[in-house]
Amino acid sequence: MEEKYFIWNSSIGELVSGYKEESDFYTCTLCGRKFKKGSIFTINENLYDAFGAVNEHRAAEHGFTVDYILEQNPSFSGISEVQQQILKLMSEGKNDKVISQSIGIAQSTVRNHRFKLREKEKQAKVFLALMDSLEEKTNRSINQADIGIIEELHTSATMIDDRYNITDVEREKTIRAYMDENGSVKQFPAKEKKKIIVLREIANNFKPEQEYSEVEVNRILERIYDDFSTIRRALIEYGFMDRSADCSVYRVRG
Structure with a gap:
């Protein structure tokens, strides 16, 4: 089941695109399924090379990365249940009025969550830089405990x-x-x-x-x-x- 943890070892760009290119494979970053380069794959009666197959697989099995992540437990992405609901509706193109009516909160509350999510996005960039720099300075990953x-x-x-x-x-x-x-x-x-x-x-x-x-x-x-x-x-x-x-x-x- 190690492929289920592949998502943790992918870059942001690889997660957004839904695949990671390796020397011999294209690998789905959301489930770890591999597509060997040079092979032909049949998906829904259509033929694809490895690159086409991994993209078709991602679209058919997971949708966009935002769809996949928003289907997980909110703790997976570090957001609240309300924020998850808001982001789902935003991904469907809903405006603040529709979002507020759909989940029963005021439009001002929706805007407040938009602000908080934007701040979280900025903080996430700084945090990632912090952790990379920490590992570079100490030559030790944060998950390397004494035991x-x-x-x-x-x-x-x-x-x-x-x-x-x-x-x-x-x-x-x-x-x-x-x-x-x-x-x-x-x-x-x-x-x-x-x-x-x-x-x-x-x-x-x-x-x-x-x-x-x-x-x-x-x-x-x-x-x-x-x-x-x-x-x-x-x-x-x-x-x-x-x-x-x-x-x-x-x-x-x-």
């Missing part, structure tokens, strides 16, 4: 808090304690942080771009843990997986 490397959280986490403050050392120790060499769960942990580590490993068994029926999900999970229904519910609860309203379609989240 290991702090790992990236999954982009669809339902809440961002200390439970996700996980180092590579903690992850490896937890996996050894709770999972066997075949990837089966020996015991499902009770502690939240360890539970997240195990669920993240389990989610690796699903392909990000594939849809699964509940029967297919159960078939995969029952090979991993006897109480597969508990695992299935936890994958959804912690944001690793989505399911349709009628529970007929499951898909691992990016």
Whole structure:
């Protein structure tokens, strides 16, 4: 599931465009799907080279980057739920009057949020410069803790808090304690942080771009843990997986 964390290692330009060019591949920066250069891809009965395919894939699967980001939990982008609603409506071309009527706030409040978002944008530029300069000066990334490397959280986490403050050392120790060499769960942990580590490993068994029926999900999970229904519910609860309203379609989240 490492491709699900590809977004964290992309530049702003690569995120906006929706792809990253590498020596042999074009890679979708929103889900990590790779398109090998020199290959021909069939999408919706049309043929594309790698560059065309990654753009067609991004448009079909994710829409614009703004659409993808605004579908995530607001904590993913560091904005409030109201600001997320406003930005969604702005992306649809709605004016302040329509936005205020749609979400039940005054037009002056909409304008105030516009101002705050603009200030956040300026602060974000300074913050990025600060972090790059800090790493350059210390030759050490901010996620390099004394007890290991702090790992990236999954982009669809339902809440961002200390439970996700996980180092590579903690992850490896937890996996050894709770999972066997075949990837089966020996015991499902009770502690939240360890539970997240195990669920993240389990989610690796699903392909990000594939849809699964509940029967297919159960078939995969029952090979991993006897109480597969508990695992299935936890994958959804912690944001690793989505399911349709009628529970007929499951898909691992990016």
